[in-house]
Amino acid sequence: MEFLSLGRKFTNQEKSKVAILSVPYEATTSFIRGCSKGPESIIETSSHVELFDEELKIKPHVVGISSHIVEELDNNHELNLKKIGNKFLDLYKKGKFVLSLGGEHSISIGIVNALSTVEKSISVIQFDAHADFRNYYQKSNFSHACTMRRIYEKISSISQVGIRSLSNPEFNFMKMKRIEPIYAWEMETMDAESIIERVRRSTGDNVYITFDVDYFSTEVIQDTGTPEPGGPGWYKTLKILKGIFECKNVVSMDIVELIGSDEPSYSSFSTALLARKCIGYKFFCNKKLN
Numbered sequence: 001m002e003f004l005s006l007g008r009k010f011t012n013q014e015k016s017k018v019a020i021l022s023v024p025y026e027a028t029t030s031f032i033r034g035c036s037k038g039p040e041s042i043i044e045t046s047s048h049v050e051l052f053d054e055e056l057k058i059k060p061h062v063v064g065i066s067s068h069i070v071e072e073l074d075n076n077h078e079l080n081l082k083k084i085g086n087k088f089l090d091l092y093k094k095g096k097f098v099l100s101l102g103g104e105h106s107i108s109i110g111i112v113n114a115l116s117t118v119e120k121s122i123s124v125i126q127f128d129a130h131a132d133f134r135n136y137y138q139k140s141n142f143s144h145a146c147t148m149r150r151i152y153e154k155i156s157s158i159s160q161v162g163i164r165s166l167s168n169p170e171f172n173f174m175k176m177k178r179i180e181p182i183y184a185w186e187m188e189t190m191d192a193e194s195i196i197e198r199v200r201r202s203t204g205d206n207v208y209i210t211f212d213v214d215y216f217s218t219e220v221i222q223d224t225g226t227p228e229p230g231g232p233g234w235y236k237t238l239k240i241l242k243g244i245f246e247c248k249n250v251v252s253m254d255i256v257e258l259i260g261s262d263e264p265s266y267s268s269f270s271t272a273l274l275a276r277k278c279i280g281y282k283f284f285c286n287k288k289l290n
């Protein structure tokens with residue numbers, strides 16, 4: 001099935017500017033399971049998403065969106081992350097904006113590792129309820145809870161948005177490294193412009209966005225592996241994303257940790273729409289490229 005149920009005209013693998021990479025992968029989930037069904041759920045539900053963007057007054061899919069999937073993974077977690085990274089890199093090297101759909105958050109480790117081999121100067125912007133800066137979690141250095149710690153070892157320019165859960169050692173490590181998250185409670189009283197400005201100042205021109213859907217309040221997302229109360233809502237988040245896409249070269253992104261199901265759900269619809277919104281922002285809002 002194609003994202004947004006697009007026909008052949010818009011899904012050509014060579015011509016498409018966007019590659020949707022499904023990564024139905026789940027290995028270190030620690031709380032509610034089911035994120036391996038996320039990508040399928042998002043793509044199926046995307047057939048109900050409107051093609052026209054009422055905010056931008058364009059149809060983002062005209063840039064072409066092809067669909068790809070990471071298959072043939074086994075039970076060697078570290079090797080699987082490498083394979084996911086390699087598949088990402090194949091598409092990235094063809095000049096695509098790769099929008100990866102998880103799956104658990106650790107897939108971002110494989111992707112950013114691969115990205116760092118071809119891009120020397122990159123920053124990572126993380127939307128998440130959790131800092132994910134643990135060095136070690138449940139017998140693994142490559143757990144979903146260690147995602148940003150492993151990424152930090154490759155890319156030291158990190159900006160975090162929406163954080164509302166972290167351990168004391170994570171806090172100490174981040175403080176030592178001068179990583180200052182924009183906490184969800186701070187965002188309550190900050191306007192979108194000042195949030196964009198803080199993210200803009202703390203990152204370089206080229207950025208990769210990793211978006212854990214547990215970042216959102218339950219008004220937007222209910223089905224996620226490690227839910228946390230609180231969290232920003234839909235419109236403020238879209239404003240922040242649009243602002244980032246306007247002033248940065250977002251080279252690729254991922255959306256992870258949605259719990260999928262056999263039935264279409266409100267959460268999978270929100271996630272599919274988020275993906276479509278970001279494609280619109282990428283290709284129709286960047287002030288340098290357009």
Ligand SMILES: [Mn+2]
Nearest residue numbers: 129130212214
């Ligand atoms: Mn999270």
